[in-house]
Amino acid sequence: MNRIIVITILLLFAKITFAQNIDQSRVPAVVLNTFQLKFPNADDVKWKKDKNDYKIYFKINNKENKLTLNYKGNVLEHSQDLYISEIPKVVLETIKSRVPYFDIQDADKYEKSNRITYEIKFKIDGKYRFFWINDKGELLKYRQELKDSEIPSTISNLIKNNYGKIDIDYSKYVEERGEIIYIVDGEINDEDHNFRFDDKGNIIKHIHDIKHASIPDSVIKTIASEFKDFDIKDADFIEEKGKSYYYLRMKKSKNQVYVTFDENGKVLKVKS
Numbered sequence: 001m002n003r004i005i006v007i008t009i010l011l012l013f014a015k016i017t018f019a020q021n022i023d024q025s026r027v028p029a030v031v032l033n034t035f036q037l038k039f040p041n042a043d044d045v046k047w048k049k050d051k052n053d054y055k056i057y058f059k060i061n062n063k064e065n066k067l068t069l070n071y072k073g074n075v076l077e078h079s080q081d082l083y084i085s086e087i088p089k090v091v092l093e094t095i096k097s098r099v100p101y102f103d104i105q106d107a108d109k110y111e112k113s114n115r116i117t118y119e120i121k122f123k124i125d126g127k128y129r130f131f132w133i134n135d136k137g138e139l140l141k142y143r144q145e146l147k148d149s150e151i152p153s154t155i156s157n158l159i160k161n162n163y164g165k166i167d168i169d170y171s172k173y174v175e176e177r178g179e180i181i182y183i184v185d186g187e188i189n190d191e192d193h194n195f196r197f198d199d200k201g202n203i204i205k206h207i208h209d210i211k212h213a214s215i216p217d218s219v220i221k222t223i224a225s226e227f228k229d230f231d232i233k234d235a236d237f238i239e240e241k242g243k244s245y246y247y248l249r250m251k252k253s254k255n256q257v258y259v260t261f262d263e264n265g266k267v268l269k270v271k272s
Helices: 002-018 029-038 089-098 153-162 217-226
Strands: 019-022 043-050 053-060 063-070 075-081 104-112 115-124 127-134 139-145 167-176 179-188 191-198 203-209 231-240 243-252 255-261 267-271
Touching: 029 063, 089 115, 089 127, 089 139, 153 179, 153 191, 217 243, 217 255
Parallel strands: none
Antiparallel strands: 019 043, 043 053, 053 063, 063 075, 075 104, 104 115, 115 127, 127 139, 139 167, 167 179, 179 191, 191 203, 203 231, 231 243, 243 255, 255 267
């Protein structure tokens, strides 16, 4: 989706813009002391300031670490790469209960708000599987890339019968908090579509990247009156929870807005 890609890039740029590189000499003593006491063997240390917080990127035994401290020196979150030998047995047992044979490619440990989460990643038959497991061995989230043949037939048939033949770019199975979601992304008649289904094959959300010619006259009229001189850069038709609406990215000079319209052209939401 063009819109999704643009928003992602903007969000990433915003994070980079707000988190400024700073020299260690400009770090408050209380923050620097906390870091050096907790990680005396840190190498290749880089500091960034993000509003009132300090993000520290460093290595310990050649393993990547990221730490966030507030201006008082309190730890907000910490993430680190792990060696396979450092993964707790209880975490491995949870994975084995779902996948008997696997070869871990990457493992990370996250600590935030006194909660510890392990993210484990590996491939089976060329498709990635991700596990998010807490330190008690409880599965928090599971994500698996699917082959086309692994997409339930009820979902494949629904897409084909209602929208047309889809050229699949990727599909995923996601399990979180007891919910199961199937994600199917691809092209139908050279237009991008992204579907989310529940485990019963019902559509949760459908995003259809549409051409300008497909935007209803009612929406065009509203744009002409309320967003004069704005150029349409991207348009999506979205179905969600039984409702339909249009989501447009528009620009005038340096001013860019994201506007949600209903099918009658009424403005539902504006975001700069």
